[in-house]
Amino acid sequence: MTVPLPTATTRWRCTLCGNLTRFDVTRASKVVEYVHLDLAGEPKVEEREVLSETIESVRCRWCNAVDQVELVDRPGADS
DSSP: OOOOOOOSSEEEEETTTOOOSOEEEEEEEEEEEEEEEOTTOOEEEEEEEEEEEEEEEEEETTTOOBSOEEEEEOTTOOO
C-alpha cells in the first residue's frame, strides 16, 4: 500500500492511537548522485537528484501500527 506524502495543508495521523508526530517511513528511491572522492578516498555526495521516490510503508512509533496512517488537515490550513 502506497502512503501519500503530507502537503502544506495536510499531515499524517495514526488511525489507531492518534499520533501526529512520530513515524518510521520506508521509502524506495531512485537517485543520481555526484560523488567526489578526496585524495584519501573518502567519498562525499556533492549533488543528489531524486528521479523517483515512493513511500512503501509508514509505521507509528507510539503503537507500532503498520499502514494505519491517514492524511488529515493541518490546523489553520486554508482548505
